[in-house]
Amino acid sequence: MASGISLKELAAELKLAPSTVSRALNDSYEISEQTKKKVLSMAEKLNYHPNPFARSLRENKSKAIAVIIPERINTFFAQVIDGIEEITQEHGYHLLVYCTHEDVEKEKKIVNLLLNGRADAIVMSVSSQTSDISHLHKLYERGFPILFFDRICSEIPTTKFITNDYQVTLEATRHLIQQGCKRPAFLMLSEDISITKERHRGFLAALKEAGISHNPEFSKVCCQNEETNIEILKNLLIQENRPDGILASVEKLALACYQAVKKTDLKIPTDLKIISFSNMGIAGLLNPSLTTISQPAFSMGEECARILIKKLTKTNQPALANEVVVIPSKITIRASTMVE
Amino acid sequence: MASGISLKELAAELKLAPSTVSRALNDSYEISEQTKKKVLSMAEKLNYHPNPFARSLRENKSKAIAVIIPERINTFFAQVIDGIEEITQEHGYHLLVYCTHEDVEKEKKIVNLLLNGRADAIVMSVSSQTSDISHLHKLYERGFPILFFDRICSEIPTTKFITNDYQVTLEATRHLIQQGCKRPAFLMLSEDISITKERHRGFLAALKEAGISHNPEFSKVCCQNEETNIEILKNLLIQENRPDGILASVEKLALACYQAVKKTDLKIPTDLKIISFSNMGIAGLLNPSLTTISQPAFSMGEECARILIKKLTKTNQPALANEVVVIPSKITIRASTMVE
DNA sequence: CTGAAAGCGCTTACAG
DNA sequence: CTGAAAGCGCTTACAG
Numbered sequence: 001m002a003s004g005i006s007l008k009e010l011a012a013e014l015k016l017a018p019s020t021v022s023r024a025l026n027d028s029y030e031i032s033e034q035t036k037k038k039v040l041s042m043a044e045k046l047n048y049h050p051n052p053f054a055r056s057l058r059e060n061k062s063k064a065i066a067v068i069i070p071e072r073i074n075t076f077f078a079q080v081i082d083g084i085e086e087i088t089q090e091h092g093y094h095l096l097v098y099c100t101h102e103d104v105e106k107e108k109k110i111v112n113l114l115l116n117g118r119a120d121a122i123v124m125s126v127s128s129q130t131s132d133i134s135h136l137h138k139l140y141e142r143g144f145p146i147l148f149f150d151r152i153c154s155e156i157p158t159t160k161f162i163t164n165d166y167q168v169t170l171e172a173t174r175h176l177i178q179q180g181c182k183r184p185a186f187l188m189l190s191e192d193i194s195i196t197k198e199r200h201r202g203f204l205a206a207l208k209e210a211g212i213s214h215n216p217e218f219s220k221v222c223c224q225n226e227e228t229n230i231e232i233l234k235n236l237l238i239q240e241n242r243p244d245g246i247l248a249s250v251e252k253l254a255l256a257c258y259q260a261v262k263k264t265d266l267k268i269p270t271d272l273k274i275i276s277f278s279n280m281g282i283a284g285l286l287n288p289s290l291t292t293i294s295q296p297a298f299s300m301g302e303e304c305a306r307i308l309i310k311k312l313t314k315t316n317q318p319a320l321a322n323e324v325v326v327i328p329s330k331i332t333i334r335a336s337t338m339v340e
Numbered sequence: 341m342a343s344g345i346s347l348k349e350l351a352a353e354l355k356l357a358p359s360t361v362s363r364a365l366n367d368s369y370e371i372s373e374q375t376k377k378k379v380l381s382m383a384e385k386l387n388y389h390p391n392p393f394a395r396s397l398r399e400n401k402s403k404a405i406a407v408i409i410p411e412r413i414n415t416f417f418a419q420v421i422d423g424i425e426e427i428t429q430e431h432g433y434h435l436l437v438y439c440t441h442e443d444v445e446k447e448k449k450i451v452n453l454l455l456n457g458r459a460d461a462i463v464m465s466v467s468s469q470t471s472d473i474s475h476l477h478k479l480y481e482r483g484f485p486i487l488f489f490d491r492i493c494s495e496i497p498t499t500k501f502i503t504n505d506y507q508v509t510l511e512a513t514r515h516l517i518q519q520g521c522k523r524p525a526f527l528m529l530s531e532d533i534s535i536t537k538e539r540h541r542g543f544l545a546a547l548k549e550a551g552i553s554h555n556p557e558f559s560k561v562c563c564q565n566e567e568t569n570i571e572i573l574k575n576l577l578i579q580e581n582r583p584d585g586i587l588a589s590v591e592k593l594a595l596a597c598y599q600a601v602k603k604t605d606l607k608i609p610t611d612l613k614i615i616s617f618s619n620m621g622i623a624g625l626l627n628p629s630l631t632t633i634s635q636p637a638f639s640m641g642e643e644c645a646r647i648l649i650k651k652l653t654k655t656n657q658p659a660l661a662n663e664v665v666v667i668p669s670k671i672t673i674r675a676s677t678m679v680e
Numbered sequence: 681c682t683g684a685a686a687g688c689g690c691t692t693a694c695a696g
Numbered sequence: 697c698t699g700a701a702a703g704c705g706c707t708t709a710c711a712g
Contacts, residue, residue: 346705346706358705363707363708395706397705399706
């Protein structure tokens with residue numbers, strides 16, 4: 001439907017060669033100011049828009065960046081994308097956004113689709129179940145610029161953005177213990193996600209420090225189905241030796257906890273204290289308000305984008321550095337972890 | 341970075357003409373089964389991926405659909421996009437997602453950028469402040485397929501998806517009145533959004549029906565700044581003749597109400613009942629849980645996509661019909677509107 | 681059933 | 697400073 005006028009037609013109208021017009025539009029030093037002005041005004045008048053695909057084909061770049069996330073209905077990811085868009089838009093890049101719904105097969109399909117060059121780079125947070133990473137290796141081997149954030153893939157040597165998960169979880173768990181928790185529980189999403197591992201390490205370190213032995217049954221691997229999660233949690237909470245503090249590594253699980261608690265006689269924070277990783281603006285409006293660890297999502301997106309733009313716009317840039325950039329998260333204490 | 345092998349190289353490897361290989365890959369009836377098999381297996385072996393831009397240039401279609409929304413951090417829009425992706429992905433379409441942040445100038449820039457054919461169609465929810473719609477007219481005049489959902493632009497004759505705003509607001513307001521509200525207030529986002537108008541009409545109809553006169557001061561036009569909104573609401577709530585029921589046309593404003601109430605001595609639902617348009621899954625976990633009107637976001641996205649796919653994939657399709665498709669919303673009653 | 685040729689709309693060496 | 701020509705990687709009439 002790109003029904004507009006072409007460069008050739010514009011040139012004919014101006015009685016100039018297409019090459020000259022092209023150079024004038026691209027502000028080449030070879031063209032006189034007078035010609036440039038004439039070309040520009042005529043282009044404006046005739047509503048000329050260069051065909052992006054001809055340009056992409058010729059220059060072998062798409063001017064598009066693919067963003068792959070596990071879910072859209074999640075404030076964190078939405079904020080990251082906002083941050084990416086903020087920076088990339090200034091440089092004329094477009095965002096192709098794909099959602100895996102935590103499904104590795106879908107992730108593979110998307111990644112394979114992008115092998116054809118439709119995007120110049122990929123920014124992604126891997127699907128929670130990702131274990132087979134051959135599709136990511138393929139990208140890397142081809143020299144395709146790829147950058148991870150939050151849910152990173154350690155095996156691929158490229159730039160990764162994460163938060164200070166170990167440290168902040170250590171502090172969060174200390175907070176639970178200070179508030180009187182004797183049997184804190186950690187809820188994680190999936191074992192093969194490195195970021196969750198760090199969070200779990202921080203949790204264990206805090207327990208060790210306080211001389212609390214860890215009940216491995218309290219570290220729950222959860223599934224995608226919300227109902228099932230609530231059921232698992234409810235069963236955990238009604239047993240005699242139930243946890244009295246919960247650290248959720250994902251917002252979804254904290255909310256499932258709230259739901260599960262409703263099905264028991266327990267009260268938050270009296271019987272159970274909860275803290276969760278979450279970027280929801282309304283954590284403070286929950287009942288009771290939720291103590292959160294929020295990640296610097298927007299600036300993380302911006303940083304990803306800046307590095308990418310540098311790589312994509314400057315010539316002879318080396319491959320993306322194999323480094324892990326750590327940005328600190330922030331703990332906001334609210335009612336769900338208050339001592340009565 | 342589309343560094344892969346080209347059709348020409350693949351053809352050379354097969355000792356066939358590029359045209360034959362192209363036809364074989366596209367499963368043309370002109371090619372023998374044997375040749376097709378040979379070509380397909382070699383393409384697989386050499387990891388051939390057709391260049392999307394060459395194809396787009398040749399066929400004059402992008403295989404991309406642009407989605408323009410006012411904000412990303414909003415469950416409703418996220419769900420709609422999920423729905424659009426669900427359908428379009430099956431047909432090989434990619435989603436370019438743009439966020440206007442409720443800024444008309446940004447919306448104009450994005451729309452003008454899309455005039456070059458980078459996307460085959462646009463699905464959009466207009467920015468709240470949209471009043472000058474020349475940029476949308478331009479699209480329409482060029483025959484560019486454009487489809488509106490939720491925040492529609494009535495002046496452009498194309499297919500629009502909305503919810504039964506008048507009817508559901510009428511019912512929601514009746515509910516407030518039944519629950520004892522004598523001075524219900526309606527909160528709207530902006531006057532020039534047609535969808536908000538319908539909601540306001542439904543509200544007024546319910547008041548009339550109940551013989552309640554409307555205090556226009558209670559129909560608030562709110563701004564983008566959260567702090568300011570909270571301040572406006574607080575001031576509204578501390579006056580003597582304050583509203584005793586609130587119908588928020590946007591989730592954001594209901595949350596601002598919760599915040600504003602915290603700054604007063606009022607209690608929800610005792611002193612003030614609140615109902616809001618919202619697709620948040622966690623409305624039930626707010627304090628108190630929030631009565632909501634939720635829109636069928638996912639299926640709305642799916643429906644948009646189906647119509648678009650039909651238009652884009654079948655030849656000789658007429659322009660998108662100038663019709664308004666209405667999908668019903670659902671009221672979920674929770675604590676925020678309960679009689680004590 | 682297969683192939684040679686033209687062309688989609690750009691950009692950029694190469695000439696002058 | 698401007699222009700003619702080639703080519704990016706496809707597809708599709710047109711031949712045979």
